[in-house]
Amino acid sequence: MEGLPTFGQGSLRGLARLRDARRHRESSWDRTGGNKDFRPVGRGETATLADIKGAGAITHIWMTISCPDPLHLRKLILRMYWDGETNPSVETPIGDFFGLGHALYKNFATPMLAMSPQDGHGLNCFFPMPFADGARITVENQCDTDIGALYYYVDYEEYRRLEDGLGRFHAWWNRQRPTDGIAEAGLSNFEYQIG
Numbered sequence: 001m002e003g004l005p006t007f008g009q010g011s012l013r014g015l016a017r018l019r020d021a022r023r024h025r026e027s028s029w030d031r032t033g034g035n036k037d038f039r040p041v042g043r044g045e046t047a048t049l050a051d052i053k054g055a056g057a058i059t060h061i062w063m064t065i066s067c068p069d070p071l072h073l074r075k076l077i078l079r080m081y082w083d084g085e086t087n088p089s090v091e092t093p094i095g096d097f098f099g100l101g102h103a104l105y106k107n108f109a110t111p112m113l114a115m116s117p118q119d120g121h122g123l124n125c126f127f128p129m130p131f132a133d134g135a136r137i138t139v140e141n142q143c144d145t146d147i148g149a150l151y152y153y154v155d156y157e158e159y160r161r162l163e164d165g166l167g168r169f170h171a172w173w174n175r176q177r178p179t180d181g182i183a184e185a186g187l188s189n190f191e192y193q194i195g
Contacts, residue, residue, distance in 0.1 A: 019157075020159075020160075021056075021157040021158060021159055022157065022158040023059075023155070023156070023157055023158075024052075024056075024155070024156055024157075024158055025153055025154065025155050025156075026049060026050035026051075026052070026137075026152075026153070026154040026156075027152060027153045027154070028049075028150060028151050028152050028153075037151060038066075038149035038150055038151045039147075039149070039150045039151075039152075040146060040147060040148060040149060040150070041139060041141045041146065041147040041150055042141065042146045042147075043141055043143060043144065043145060043146050044141060044142075045140075045141050046138050046139065046140040046141070047138065047139050047141075047150065048136065048137070048138050049137045049138065049139060049152055049154055050135065050136065050137040050154040050156075051134075051135075051136050052131070052134055052135045052136070052156060052158075053134050054133065054134065054158060054159075055131065055132050055133065055158070055159045055160065055161050055162040056130070056131060056135070056156050056157050056158040056159050056162075057128050057129060057130040057131065057156060057157050057159070057162075058128070058129040058131075058135060058137075058154060058155070058156045059126070059128060059155050059156055059157055060124070060125070060126055060153070060154075060155040061123075061124070061125040061137075061152070061153070061154050061155070062122065062123065062124050062125075062152065062153040062155075063094070063098075063122075063123045063150065063151065063152045063153075064120075064121045064122050064123065064151045064152075065094070065121065065123075065147060065149070065150055065151075066147070066148040066149040066150075067143060067145065067146075067147045067148060068145050068148070069143035069144050069145045070103070071103045071143070072094075072103070072143050072147070073093060073094055073095025073096075073100055073103040073104070073105070074093045074095055074096070074102075074103040075093065075103075075141070075142040075143040075144075076093065076094040076095075076139055076140070076141060076142070076143065076147070077091065077092070077093060077094070077139065077140040077142060078090060078091075078092055078093070078094045078097050078137070078138075078139055079091050079137070079138045079139075079140070080129070080135065080136070080137050080138075080169070081135065081136040081137075081138075082129075082131040082132075082134070082135055082168045082169075083131055083132050083133045083134060083135075083168070084133055084134055089168055089169065089170045089171075090169065090170065090171045090172070091171075091172055091173065092171050092172065092173035093173055094123070094139065096173050097125070097171060097173075098113055098115065098123040098124070098125060099113040099115065100115060100123075105121055107119070107120075111126065112125065112126050112127050113125055113126070113127075114126075127169055128169075129168075129169040130162055130166045130167075130168065130169075131162070131168065132161070132162040135156070137154060
């Protein structure tokens, strides 16, 4: 379990590379042994989805959400903390993190993000997210209602140590309302000058 395959060599080049790693999954499985494989999250509550110790890398995150608030994709705040940090490296609404702007579900597929199946609400993220000394993922419910059901998987690999030279995944969402904008005097749709 020496470390990650070399990043930056293309998405398929590392497939043949042998790695000494253990694969794990944190999920919303029913801790009572039943078939209630989701987590409700009350209004104003923060749920911890994963609290991983040691070195590793998150390889896949999948979620689907049942919430009556029509703006829940914007009001559920996803946070990720690497290596014991107190301020999150990721702080963004769930919808925006998974590529769904404006709190609307739309089907799409890219190498790193996907929303599927057709007319479904399965959110997928495949960004590699390495960490040397732990990872924690939380969701805060800022909706006007409780989340009826949050289903999720956080798939990751565990390593003895993280190889040198790997950065950490960061994502931060910000909105300014109203925006300051720029002066439009002298500008047209055909040329744009910022001074």
